[in-house]
Ligand code: SF4
């Protein structure tokens with residue numbers, strides 16, 4: 001098991017092409033400093049992220065999963081983000097009921113122009129995951 | 144709100160309730176109300192199955208409408224009989240959890256409701272089918288299945304289908320069964336049933352209603368206790384405790400096949416996605432020191448919960464199907480209870496309630 005001292009959480013981020021992914025890109029081009037713990041995966045819409053992919057990352061040892069979508073009303077596919085919100089809320093209930101806990105799953109609406117918000121979100125998430133400690137699934141082979 | 148129902152009383156003669164009800168179902172087939180009738184029968188002594196009958200005599204002879212066994216949740220095989228928009232109409236005698244599963248499948252567009260005449264029947268519980276087989280014909284001492292002991296829906300929902308409900312809870316001492324015709328019932332069907340000359344009577348319906356309320360109250364306590372015990376069994380152990388509870392899973396997928404509302408025609412877990420390359424497996428095993436094979440046990444169960452728990456009708460068939468005797472019902476029922484209350488969804492209640500994942504409200508579930 002990794003020790004929590006000097007622990008750098010790994011975050012798998014599913015980012016919507018039309019908003020958060022571009023926002024993350026903007027953070028980069030604008031040279032806003034943020035921790036390099038994120039492994040971004042570009043998706044066409046937050047609504048296309050099946051909970052299975054979030055679970056897979058968590059069970060494979062990711063310390064956190066960030067899903068980034070467009071703000072309400074701005075989804076390129078009309079309402080994918082609202083549907084994602086339902087799916088992720090259900091995922092949280094599943095994780096909480098089984099005592100796994102849902103603190104490692106973050107869903108944020110971040111637009112293409114909100115580079116700074118993306119950077120702040122990542123910072124905040126890294127801090128929060130550091131205090132949670134490493135995901136126990138990292139060392140579990142019976143998953 | 145309960146819609147107005149036309150409550151009729153089916154008299155029961157010396158031959159008993161099962162024969163009276165079988166006769167009624169055979170009549171419906173004979174009179175052309177349905178083109179066939181699906182109902183539980185005893186195939187060989189001790190073994191129940193469902194029969195799709197064309198011959199009314201077969202119904203009179205073989206039907207076991209009150210047998211307290213559930214070979215499958217018939218909601219899903221019945222859905223499959225009308226999945227391809229057939230002509231004509233299939234009748235089916237179904238238990239409450241089967242009716243509710245069928246409603247979910249209708250909403251998932253896997254059954255065409257216009258081709259169905261659903262005859263729901265009260266159910267006070269069923270016993271394990273293997274124990275039943277062993278003990279037959281002396282089955283009265285058998286314990287109810289876990290799911291049935293805590294079932295809060297012993298009567299079929301009035302709002303599910305424009306059909307017929309057969310009531311018997313609270314009417315054990317009566318030589319009669321209650322036949323309720325729902326308001327939306329096809330007038331042609333209603334006319335045929337009314338022709339049979341059953342008297343109309345509200346008092347039996349009242350008696351049944353209060354007996355159901357009493358049963359629900361009793362079960363409600365058992366239900367709460369069951370959930371508490373199941374949580375206690377996990378003992379706050381987090382993901383490790385869930386992994387331990389599911390450790391015996393061989394990945395046979397019987398639970399998924401038995402589940403009436405696991406709706407995908409092709410399961411993602413059967414496809415290429417999980418057909419890993421050796422190097423992928425090695426990479427994962429490297430990270431963790433090793434991996435269980437066949438693997439993805441938690442991923443499979445948790446994904447299933449995410450996909451279908453909103454429609455879970457708490458029938459317990461998943462647990463019956465598991466060769467490893469894993470306590471799947473308590474896990475799935477607990478999760479379903481949570482997800483259903485989050486989105487205020489009651490599976491199987493009505494075809495009008497939209498499936499929660501097909502809809503949304505702009506102002507809900509915040510903060511995310
Ligand atoms: S998960 Fe189990 S209890 Fe729920 S509907 Fe499926 S088979 Fe029935």
Ligand code: SF4
Nearest residue numbers: 392393395396398465
């Ligand atoms: S039936 Fe039992 S062993 Fe088979 S996949 Fe389901 S939980 Fe695993």
Ligand code: FES
Nearest residue numbers: 016045070075076
């Ligand atoms: S397109 Fe960005 S969330 Fe749907």
